[in-house]
Amino acid sequence: MSDITLGILFALLAAISFGTSPVLARIGLRYINAPTGLLVSMLSSLAIIAAIAIPLHGRDMLELPLHIFPWFVLLGILNYVLGRYLNYVGVHLAGVAKATPLISTSPLFAMILAFIFIQEVPPPIVFVGALSIVGGVALIVSERPS
Known part of the structure; x- marks a missing residue:
């Protein structure tokens, strides 16, 4: 399989994953508030990525130049924390059908x-x-x- 084909496949799988997320969030937000949902999703994400990244790329992570970290810290704040929080609140308040296209x-x-x-x-x-x-x-x- 070529890199382009594999890239397209991964992009489509990502689209399915991202498309599933607001539906799952909407279901979960019936029972908990957005900050709690955010915490649960972030902790579960952290556990999974740590289980994958550390064994496969642990040495690489230790060798990263320090000037890279602020960019990824900012990314983490804007995307994973603020973006996901606003996503959850938007889906909760406006519904999946309206919020998801706007988020997109x-x-x-x-x-x-x-x-x-x-x-x-x-x-x-x-x-x-x-x-x-x-x-x-x-x-x-x-x-x-x-």
């Missing part, structure tokens, strides 16, 4: 931030995709409650 606008923000901070210029077709995202968000938020 993250590529739009990634594209903008990549341009600002690392001068990454996407190809023109990506701008078309970004406009599609904005249009989809407009449709979602413009729906009137019944």
